[in-house]
Amino acid sequence: MTRLGSLPPRDLERLSAYLDGDLTPQDAKNLEARLGREPDLRQALDELRLVVSAVRGLPEVRVPRDFTLRGADVTRPASKAFPYLRFATVLATALFVLTTGIRTVSSVSLQLGAAAPAVELSAEGQQELFRDAAGTSEPTSEAAAVGEVAAAGAAATQTPVGTIVAPPTPGPAGTASAAPAGTSAAPSLVYGAETGALGPSDETAGADAVRTARVAPPVDPVVVAQAVLGAGALLLLVLTVRSRRRR
């Protein structure tokens, strides 16, 4: 058993720190005083000094090579998520392009099937309708004619073959259906058909026409999906680039 092994931990720490010159002057002085009167403590210090000398005598090991960095070394490797993000980005972009393409093609084909002048007339008829609804209870024959054409145009917009679904009826029902034709065809046709069937009075029909004209167009779910896909693709693109960014 060495002296060190039987030494109290506090004394061991003091001796070790003393060897390293890490004691305060006062603590060092106190320890030196003890060393002068305690042979075991002095023996323990000698043992500790031998160990420290032996360890400090170990050779410095040769560096096998330079550890300097090259440009390629400092390039941060792509994140593990990079392939997944890249796939998701491509998928979202493809879906966005696909839906946009389909929507564009269908829109063009519908426009080709519709009568362009009717749409223009429907706008004029709309203005005429507003005047009628606000001023007179009896629609003029001119307005009725415009309404008929607009209704026909709207119907044609819904059915590319040009079939007039709702028969043009003279009077307020016809004008009511014409009102929203320039903005949204489908609801106006349904509304016009209903009002025509019920046979409302002129005043009621005029008010309905104004209300119908002010109804906000419904949100097209395809457009919403497109917007979500577009935003998602953009976000994924940013994440993908960040996942493989260099320092």
Add this chain to the structure above:
Amino acid sequence: MAAPGVRSSGRVVGCLATAQAPRYDAAMDEPALIADARRGDVEAFNRLVLAHQSKAFNLAYRITGDGESAADATQEAFLSAYRNLRGYRGGSFRAWLLRIVTNACYDELRRRKRRPAESLEAVDEDSPSGDGVRAEDVFFSTNESPEASAERAEVTRAIERCLNGLPDEFRTVVVLADILALDYAEVAGAMGSPIGTVRSRLARARARLRECLEASRELSGEQVRLAEGRPT
């Protein structure tokens, strides 16, 4: 403050000193290089690497006990240091760097524990001093007699064996304080521990080393030489 002078006994082995000394750039402006490196200047960082790679590798070698693992850990540590330079908040850059090296070595040791076949004991059989060079090949100065060289090699192997037998934290503190000659504050910075913990661990580690060396009876020759005041 008492300064018994043991620290000044740090010996530089002849052939190693000539191999390593020229790489350190004493005139370098470390804060300026760090600032440049933070802005992405790899060359500035490489000057820091050249200044510190010897201590970094020696620390890694003494912790892992294996030249190849030490080289990998050192390279990984420098790369990590470059990428995380913004995490350096001032103080001793060397201590900050050596802490990264220490952590890289601990990672390596953990990996090794998951693969028990490559234990420190197995590595210690050959006791390579880096790059496949055995300790006795690099330890001695050229004017030492063959007998003295053989004796010193035995002592070196015994010390390395005892050092490798210490718990990781004890081995690290001994390497930092005694082999790399860092002061307590730098050791604390390199280990991420309070100075009190460093002082306590170092004392206990030295006591354990003494027990180990005594048990292997390898210290006796060194003891005689030291008692006679012969140069080591």
